[in-house]
Amino acid sequence: MEQTETKSFYSDKLKRAIHLLVFRRGKMPGAREWELKEKVGKNYEQVLEQLNQMLSELDLEVKKVTEPSTAQTTEEGTPVSMDEARYYVALKGSLGLKEAKMIGWRIDNLAALSGVISYLVAKQGKAPRDDVEKVIALKYGRWKAATLVDVFLRTGYLDEDDAGVMALGWRTKSEVNLPALMTKMTEGKV
Amino acid sequence: MTEKPKAKGGRQVLAAGRRELKEVIETCDAIERRKFNPFFLDVKLGVETLRQYFPHWEGFEDHCLDAHALNRLSEVVRLQNTQLKFQSSALYAEPEFVAKKFQRMSEKRLAEVFLQSWHPITELEQLTNETISAGLDYWNLLLPIQERWKRRAYQRGKNPETADSGTLTGLGIRDEEFGKQLTGLWNELRQIHSTDQKAVDYWRFVKGPNHQETVQRAYFVSFLVTYGYATLQLEGDQITLIPTEKPSEKPLEGGTSFPIPIPKEA
Numbered sequence: 529m530e531q532t533e534t535k536s537f538y539s540d541k542l543k544r545a546i547h548l549l550v551f552r553r554g555k556m557p558g559a560r561e562w563e564l565k566e567k568v569g570k571n572y573e574q575v576l577e578q579l580n581q582m583l584s585e586l587d588l589e590v591k592k593v594t595e596p597s598t599a600q601t602t603e604e605g606t607p608v609s610m611d612e613a614r615y616y617v618a619l620k621g622s623l624g625l626k627e628a629k630m631i632g633w634r635i636d637n638l639a640a641l642s643g644v645i646s647y648l649v650a651k652q653g654k655a656p657r658d659d660v661e662k663v664i665a666l667k668y669g670r671w672k673a674a675t676l677v678d679v680f681l682r683t684g685y686l687d688e689d690d691a692g693v694m695a696l697g698w699r700t701k702s703e704v705n706l707p708a709l710m711t712k713m714t715e716g717k718v
Numbered sequence: 719m720t721e722k723p724k725a726k727g728g729r730q731v732l733a734a735g736r737r738e739l740k741e742v743i744e745t746c747d748a749i750e751r752r753k754f755n756p757f758f759l760d761v762k763l764g765v766e767t768l769r770q771y772f773p774h775w776e777g778f779e780d781h782c783l784d785a786h787a788l789n790r791l792s793e794v795v796r797l798q799n800t801q802l803k804f805q806s807s808a809l810y811a812e813p814e815f816v817a818k819k820f821q822r823m824s825e826k827r828l829a830e831v832f833l834q835s836w837h838p839i840t841e842l843e844q845l846t847n848e849t850i851s852a853g854l855d856y857w858n859l860l861l862p863i864q865e866r867w868k869r870r871a872y873q874r875g876k877n878p879e880t881a882d883s884g885t886l887t888g889l890g891i892r893d894e895e896f897g898k899q900l901t902g903l904w905n906e907l908r909q910i911h912s913t914d915q916k917a918v919d920y921w922r923f924v925k926g927p928n929h930q931e932t933v934q935r936a937y938f939v940s941f942l943v944t945y946g947y948a949t950l951q952l953e954g955d956q957i958t959l960i961p962t963e964k965p966s967e968k969p970l971e972g973g974t975s976f977p978i979p980i981p982k983e984a
Binding site for chain 2: 550551552553554555557558588589591616617618619620621622623624625628631635636638639640641642643645646647649650651652654655656659663666667691693699702703704705706707708709710712713714
């Protein structure tokens, strides 16, 4: 009896957690740590762990990404530490070329993204936009380079500040295994 | 303790010091914007420059400039430290090497490399407050369907209508009026031809006081040519007209169509 109660209790929380993680509600997908705490409860980490086990059978996993914290203060002016971690459901394995095409990615766009990300990583995560465009232009020409950079900015894979310095976007940090990419890029056969 | 510089020499030293400090700051800023490698700047030399000019500073602005330069140099030291740590990490690769590799690898291979390290986020899109708000804005700006249809009808122009004989006669394209106009134009052409004793330039003859008149004259000339009242000759880019003495008054057999566009400025 007790076992059944525990199971139903978790089943309800699992549903709430997966809804928060999968259904997009704002600009960014996934759920923030405080949202999960509020909607799922203090033991949200245990819930996510159980969810992870279930998702792994579907080649999916729950991923945690820490975002840069924003300074928050109470009404009295006391600084408050905010939970800035965000949880997503992401693919555990990897996609093949055909699958990537099926979800709307062009091979040349993926190739350019691969080059840009590895170049930015080699530049410690930041480089002027002109330099980035020059690298892409080596393979795709100047006009396409500018278009591709805009596409990557729009989709969140790259970020640009007011001074025109490009950095890795939130999506790259969440979705790309950078050490693996750099290893494969440097070892990759021509 | 260094002695303070005197009048003229002191001003020169101050100017040189300010210039050098500004150069140091600019270099540091460029390094922070990733234009140069952090080790491009000799920080020790930069600090020595600050030390050299520090005793000469007099005003508040000079001290602020000195503090700013020191702050920028410390940022470069931080970047040098980050670079050393980065070079010892697994992510390190020479940017030039990566750029060359990107240039030489095939698109397929690059895409495969990326896909092997890419774990895209799974998400389902749905209505959000933002999308509802955008939809409402669009709806509020949208004109009622009747208004939009009115606009389309206006853009399509007027439908063809029937014209009575009076209207056609008034426009000079029916019966005796039409014949009169043709004869008048033919006589005019003959007169010019007899005066000039050479073929009449088409555009000179057709040209009217306004565009509408020009089009109308060109329209009548086409009849003169078709019914043998005049012959049209082409000499390079020049089009000329020669009136015939005895018109056949029937459409010429074996004639070819020769469209002449009339520009607005003609």
